[in-house]
Amino acid sequence: MYVILVYDCGERRVAKMLKLCRKYLNWIQNSVFEGEISEVRLKKLLYSAKEFMDESEDSIIIFKGPNHSSLEKEVVGKERCSIDNFL
Template sequence: MYVIMVYDVNVKRVNKVLKISRKYLNWTIRSVLEGFLTKESYESLKRELLKVIDEKEDSVYFYLIDTDRQPHKIVLGEVRTDFKFIG
């Protein structure tokens, strides 16, 4: 499956999250990584990240893209709803 990972974590943990994520995915822009993963690799990545992030403060979003289906979004930690728009 093709995975897009987007993260928003506390500055104290950002380097750890990036280091773990780069073992599995390609770093594309600031807080976004993507690439092909097996189900096993995807589960390993999630387990490693859960050991590092604070689920009450940090957010990691996964977009799973399968050619036969619509993408699924999985969120680890806080679901952000406090977006501010500039306009």
């Protein structure tokens, strides 16, 4: 599946969340990631995140779709990390 993940964490946890999300997805912009990921790997990412999150203050929002072509992406301004899909 294709996901866009957005997080909002307390300042002391931002670096941990960034490092964790970079293991699984492509970094697009501050606190925003995208990419193909299996359901199992997504659950593992969320399980790991919950180990250091403060769920009363922090949040993760995930937009899911069957594949990247089911979403239209438009970038206005500089694209931080262009994603090339090739085999």
